[in-house]
Amino acid sequence: MSASGDARRLIHSLAALGVRDAVLSPGSRSGPLAVGLLAAERAGVLRLHVRVDEREAAFLALGLAKGSHRLVPVVTTSGTAVANLHPAMLEALHADVPVLAVTADRPARLRGTGANQTTDQREIFPGVPFTDRVDELSGRVQHLNLELDEPLLEPVEWGFEPHGPPDRTMRGEEHGEPHVLDIGPRTVVVAGDDARQPARVLARDARWPLLAEPSSGSRNGEALVTYRQLLVHSPLASRIERVVSLGHATLTRPVARLLARTDVPVVHVGTQATFPVPAGPNVTFVDRVAAGGVDESSWLDEWLADDALATAVVDDLTVGTPYDVARAVNAAVPPGGLLFVGSSSPVRDLDLVARPYPVGGKRLIIANRGLAGIDGVLSSAIGAALGRPSSRAIAYVGDLTFLHGSNGLLIGPGEPRPDLTVVVASDDGGSIFTTLEQGAPDFAASFERVFATPTGADIGTLCRGYGVPHRLVDVAALPAALAEDVPGIRVLEVPVDRTGRRELDARIGASIRAVLDR
Numbered sequence: 254m255s256a257s258g259d260a261r262r263l264i265h266s267l268a269a270l271g272v273r274d275a276v277l278s279p280g281s282r283s284g285p286l287a288v289g290l291l292a293a294e295r296a297g298v299l300r301l302h303v304r305v306d307e308r309e310a311a312f313l314a315l316g317l318a319k320g321s322h323r324l325v326p327v328v329t330t331s332g333t334a335v336a337n338l339h340p341a342m343l344e345a346l347h348a349d350v351p352v353l354a355v356t357a358d359r360p361a362r363l364r365g366t367g368a369n370q371t372t373d374q375r376e377i378f379p380g381v382p383f384t385d386r387v388d389e390l391s392g393r394v395q396h397l398n399l400e401l402d403e404p405l406l407e408p409v410e411w412g413f414e415p416h417g418p419p420d421r422t423m424r425g426e427e428h429g430e431p432h433v434l435d436i437g438p439r440t441v442v443v444a445g446d447d448a449r450q451p452a453r454v455l456a457r458d459a460r461w462p463l464l465a466e467p468s469s470g471s472r473n474g475e476a477l478v479t480y481r482q483l484l485v486h487s488p489l490a491s492r493i494e495r496v497v498s499l500g501h502a503t504l505t506r507p508v509a510r511l512l513a514r515t516d517v518p519v520v521h522v523g524t525q526a527t528f529p530v531p532a533g534p535n536v537t538f539v540d541r542v543a544a545g546g547v548d549e550s551s552w553l554d555e556w557l558a559d560d561a562l563a564t565a566v567v568d569d570l571t572v573g574t575p576y577d578v579a580r581a582v583n584a585a586v587p588p589g590g591l592l593f594v595g596s597s598s599p600v601r602d603l604d605l606v607a608r609p610y611p612v613g614g615k616r617l618i619i620a621n622r623g624l625a626g627i628d629g630v631l632s633s634a635i636g637a638a639l640g641r642p643s644s645r646a647i648a649y650v651g652d653l654t655f656l657h658g659s660n661g662l663l664i665g666p667g668e669p670r671p672d673l674t675v676v677v678a679s680d681d682g683g684s685i686f687t688t689l690e691q692g693a694p695d696f697a698a699s700f701e702r703v704f705a706t707p708t709g710a711d712i713g714t715l716c717r718g719y720g721v722p723h724r725l726v727d728v729a730a731l732p733a734a735l736a737e738d739v740p741g742i743r744v745l746e747v748p749v750d751r752t753g754r755r756e757l758d759a760r761i762g763a764s765i766r767a768v769l770d771r
């Protein structure tokens with residue numbers, strides 16, 4: 254088949270798989286795909302997003318897929334362009350997000366020769382299912398390498414019609430009988446990344462404490478605010494007799510330690526791929542869970558009481574600190590709103606202070622927790638905001654995360670742009686490390702150069718270069734700034750101080766322990 258025929262067949266297959274957005278980076282070998290995608294957009298089949306930088310293009314596709322729950326292809330030319338997709342493909346693999354890398358290749362006969370822009374692109378993303386056949390598309394994360402021979406461009410009758418009938422979204426129906434959990438053992442429910450509502454529903458039905466990460470999709474209703482502090486400092490933690498986990502929990506060490514316990518049964522909805530520690534014989538993997546009754550004891554009430562005490566301590570000690578940024582962001586997400594949270598301190602700060610939202614508000618709080626990279630976060634957030642109609646969309650990132658992915662702001666004038674406010678907690682470096690081993694006084698001499706890595710970069714000037722509005726905002730003015738309705742992408746840079754965070758966290762822990770001492 255001709256290259257244009259291959260392109261035509263591929264785009265028809267994509268439409269049949271429910272694709273509504275496609276991302277493209279420019280190139281010659283991928284020319285027939287580019288022309289075909291533009292024709293598909295003009296015919297109303299899909300929306301096309303063009304990005305020069307393939308790494309950002311792939312993260313844009315990832316965000317679009319996370320926001321829309323649909324398969325999103327990202328299309329590149331051959332050579333190094335392909336390798337630039339790797340970070341986002343790994344994130345898609347580990348978070349099970351349906352991104353399809355479509356890489357144009359030279360014909361096989363040129364492989365192993367010195368032909369221009371030619372390398373072995375097959376299975377270049379280990380672990381990501383690979384195919385070179387359009388009829389083997391799965392609708393899930395996958396790499397399709399297409400050998401395209403000359404002539405690359407010919408006049409084509411594309412035959413596209415708006416929105417072909419079959420439609421597939423990210424997750425199918427849940428099948429099979431649930432694993433019914435008896436009421437009896439004192440149980441806690443852990444909701445890791447993308448656990449979604451089943452975690453909250455289980456906790457609600459059984460009246461069990463819900464320990465929900467911000468990006469779990471379950472941090473609403475009666476979810477605990479300070480669960481990670483309670484796991485360390487509340488006497489309740491030692492009385493846990495069973496753990497049920499849903500989603501992919503990676504955010505905090507107390508939860509990792511809880512899931513690593515071998516002295517209590519652990520039930521995980523999923524597989525080892527979403528369970529953060531090697532599973533021992535006490536871990537059962539299941540497809541679904543349901544509560545076998547209601548825990549009528551005071552177990553949940555005791556956790557809620559401790560959470561209220563600990564939350565008051567946190568509120569008291571964190572006013573006037575970087576946690577104010579997280580609080581303002583948390584409060585600024587309206588019903589129907591979207592929040593994309595960056596790795597590092599933003600998601601952990603949010604985790605410590607974020608109040609659960611009322612149930613039914615249809616907020617989407619997401620993050621790249623598959624591999625928790627600081628790369629591609631702006632593009633992912635832009636993609637999510639484009640992929641999901643939202644009453645307001647916010648991204649919340651650290652300054653290094655912003656700078657790492659700033660090319661996500663490299664968007665051509667005619668391209669779709671979301672309304673998105675990017676909040677940068679700007680402390681010139683990685684504050685997260687102050688709270689980890691390397692932040693201890695013993696390592697102070699090496700800390701700034703090899704861990705914190707301040708750059709001194711001027712985020713405002715960078716934004717101007719990209720043509721993106723930027724404003725320096727004091728944290729006290731952040732709530733009002735976030736409430737503004739501004740079209741397009743804008744950046745609110747909030748200067749914060751990263752010194753003293755280690756001591757602050759220690760003070761919070763000690764104060765909570767003192768309050769809960771009984």
Ligand SMILES: Cc1ncc(C[n+]2csc(CCOP(=O)(O)OP(=O)(O)O)c2C)c(N)n1
Binds near residue numbers: 599627
């Ligand atoms: C691609 C990638 N490189 C390196 C890391 C390791 N890392 C984790 S957090 C972090 C610093 C992030 O700094 P910033 O975005 O400013 O956030 P802050 O820690 O100040 O909250 C780094 C380098 C990573 N997670 N991903």
